[in-house]
Amino acid sequence: MTGRQEEYYVCYDGDFGLTGLAAGFALASPPDDERAALGFVTAYVDAYDAGTPVDTFDHLSADERSIFGWDTSHDEWGCADDLHADVRTLVEAPLSDDTIRTVWRVAAGGAWDPAEHGISPRDWLRRVGETCAARPHRQIPGRRPASRPEWDVRPPTADTVRDDVLAEIRACRERAGSSPSPDTLGALEEVAVHAHPELAFRLLLRALKVCSVRIDREQWYDRLHALGERFGYCRQLIDGGLDVAWLPIDPARRDATWDFGFSRLAGKAHQEWAGSREDVETLAGEDDCGQTPGSAAAVLLDDVFRLLRSGLPDAALVTLWAGAADREGSPRGREWLRLIEDVCRERLREVAPAYTPVVVPARTELADMVLRELRAAAPALADKAADHRRPGSVTGISDALEHVVTRIDPDLGFRLFVRVLMALSVPLTPAQYERCLVLGECFGYGAFHVSDVDHLVETD
Known part of the structure; x- marks a missing residue:
């Protein structure tokens, strides 16, 4: 599905790529300007670098540093590459700026909205991509360059994974109580159809967490995990921050x-x-x-x-x-x-x-x-x-x-x-x-x- 040879859980103990970055923004103090925001992007990627211990980020609080506190040095696995691949997926897809802004804002919990600083959503993502591209390229034996496969932008009648992701997005519309807004759900559908269903699924998980949607343990939770297993996620990517109605x-x-x-x-x-x-x-x-x-x-x-x-x-x-x-x-x-x-x-x-x-x-x-x-x-x-x-x-x-x-x-x-x-x-x-x-x-x-x-x- 993702052009990778290894499963994501081999590389990551939690969220990653654009959704991992957004989770960091949601937990950290909002940046004052674009320079500070891009500095946070650098800190996020540096946290995976073998030579940069996470406890040296003096500008972050202890809670904010814990955002990056996974067990292994994942930059050796191409953290910047995966973030860059997510960015390119959205930037190069036939999506409106409003759609990109909507999914980014909900994923980041509204902590950093580039439009409020006079930056278009696409330009913001391009600058994130430039930050990733400026890092030394890692040659990792057995790994393909970070990429997404080409996706047919027609209605996903022949793609069961995309259908399943769309079904979970649409299931939110039928729920009473707290749920992502109709605009958010519509934007997520656009990402699933016109960009990539794997990224759309991670963005959906972020939306469910940010909106504190109560997840039924015996039905919905199991479906989310089943989809996560198909994408090769670790358990914590789904469970971390999810409001589950446990038995x-x-x-x-x-x-x-x-x-x-x-x-x-x-x-x-x-x-x-x-x-x-x-x-x-x-x-x-x-x-x-x-x-x-x-x-x-x-x-x-x-x-x-x-x-x-x-x-x-x-x-x-x-x-x-x-x-x-x-x-x-x-x-x-x-x-x-x-x-x-x-x-x-x-x-x-x-x-x-x-x-x-x-x-x-x-x-x-x-x-x-x-x-x-x-x-x-x-x-x-x-x-x-x-x-x-x-x-x-x-x-x-x-x-x-x-x-x-x-x-x-x-x-x-x-x-x-x-x-x-x-x-x-x-x-x-x-x-x-x-x-x-x-x-x-x-x-x-x-x-x-x-x-x-x-x-x-x-x-x-």
């Missing part, structure tokens, strides 16, 4: 794409992982795409409650952790669990203060199915444990897993079993793997949870 937190809901809870925490443990409070805080704050904020902490806390209230000896807990985690060293028994509980409670107080932690009833009807798979894999698991670099710490891992399955929670026991298979590289037959997939479906796991072990399946 109540429910630790029984299995809406994570991958692993979750205590088994996911074990999967994060590796040789460089210290097991510190900060490590746990990171995982407790990593809600999956589409999850209600606080969900990761809630399901982890649910697992911890079960383990704390069980009769599982500390030695068995240490064995479980040693088998499921890919690192030497052991947690500190229940002291470790209480630290995790404290971190999760703190996270939930921050993002969901009305939530009262609960322990979900165990799915005991699936215990026999889990036990059959655990016992079928026990011989191979024992062999791998004996060959492991720390065999003493994983002795009795099958017994510890059976204890969890039969006396605590089959769901948690199965997740830990899958994690142990991965950590110890236990081979599986195709039949075992298929049965594990079925169990994952019965528990309601995400698409890639159990399939994480597909590399362990033995082939002829």
